Amino acid sequence: MTRLGALFPCARGYRLAALLAAAFWVAPAFAADLTARDVSALLFKAAPGNRPVLSGKNLQGLDLAGLDFKGADLSKSDLFGADLSGADLSSTNLSGAMLDRVTLIAARLDGANLDNASLMRPSTTATLTPSQGEAISFKSASLKGTKLFGVFAGSNFAGADLTDAISAPLNKTGFIEYIWRTDLSGANLSGAQLTRANMTQTRFSFAVLRDASLHDTILREADLSGAVLTGADLSGADLTGADLSGADVTGANLDGAKLHDAKGLESLKGLALARNFEKTIR
Numbered sequence: 001m002t003r004l005g006a007l008f009p010c011a012r013g014y015r016l017a018a019l020l021a022a023a024f025w026v027a028p029a030f031a032a033d034l035t036a037r038d039v040s041a042l043l044f045k046a047a048p049g050n051r052p053v054l055s056g057k058n059l060q061g062l063d064l065a066g067l068d069f070k071g072a073d074l075s076k077s078d079l080f081g082a083d084l085s086g087a088d089l090s091s092t093n094l095s096g097a098m099l100d101r102v103t104l105i106a107a108r109l110d111g112a113n114l115d116n117a118s119l120m121r122p123s124t125t126a127t128l129t130p131s132q133g134e135a136i137s138f139k140s141a142s143l144k145g146t147k148l149f150g151v152f153a154g155s156n157f158a159g160a161d162l163t164d165a166i167s168a169p170l171n172k173t174g175f176i177e178y179i180w181r182t183d184l185s186g187a188n189l190s191g192a193q194l195t196r197a198n199m200t201q202t203r204f205s206f207a208v209l210r211d212a213s214l215h216d217t218i219l220r221e222a223d224l225s226g227a228v229l230t231g232a233d234l235s236g237a238d239l240t241g242a243d244l245s246g247a248d249v250t251g252a253n254l255d256g257a258k259l260h261d262a263k264g265l266e267s268l269k270g271l272a273l274a275r276n277f278e279k280t281i282r
Helices: 004-007 011-024 038-045
Strands: 118-120 145-151 210-212 217-219
Touching: none
Parallel strands: 118 145
Antiparallel strands: 210 217
C-alpha cells in the first residue's frame, strides 16, 4: 500500500491515490523561466543599443510570434516548441540554443548567430505546401556546426555560413518521421559557405547557389568544398561558379544541374556513382 493509499483506505481513496500518483509522474519537470508577457516587457523596455539578455533561459512553448527581439542574447536558451512566426530575430545571438520544433513561419534571422544550435523539425509552413510569403530569411547568418533538419524550401540563406553544419537525416528526434530529408528546394544559397557541411540526402532541387547583379558584374558563388552531398537531390540547382573541390556526390542526382565554371569538378568524389551527370549543364 502506498502512503497515499494509507491516507485513503476506501476503494475510492485508492483510485484517488492512483490518479494523484499518475499526475505527479506526468507533470512536466521544468516550467518556462518567463512568461510570454515577461519576454515582451523585457524587449519593449530595452533601450536602443542595449541587447536584451535572455541567455540560458527556458522559454519552451512560449507564444513569441511577431516580436522584435532587438538583437537579444539568446545563447544556450531553450526555445523548444516556441512560436516565433513573424518574429524579427535579426542579429540575435542564438548560439548553442535549442530550437527544435519551433514555429518559424516568415521569421527573420538575418545576421543572427546560430552556431552549434539545434534546429530540428521546425514548423515553417501553415500547410503542406510552402509559399513564398512564409519563407524564412537567414541572410548572412552564421550557422557553423548547426544541426538543422526539416523543410526550408524557398528560404533565404544568401551569404550564410553553414561551415560544418549538418542537415543529414539523424532519425533521433523521437517524433514520427514523416519528413525523411531536409528540403532546401528553391532556396537562395548564393554566396553561402557550406564547407565540410554534411548535406546527405538534402534536397537542393532548383536552389540558387550563385547570385548575380542586374548587369552580371557581381557574382557570389557558394563554397561547397569538402561538403558531403551523398544522395542529395541537386536536380536543376544553379551551381554556376560554385566551389565543389573535394565534395562527395556519391548517389547524388545531378539531372539538369548547372555546373558552368564550377570549380573543383576534377576532384569531386563519387562522381562515377552520381546519377544523371551526363545531363548536367556545363
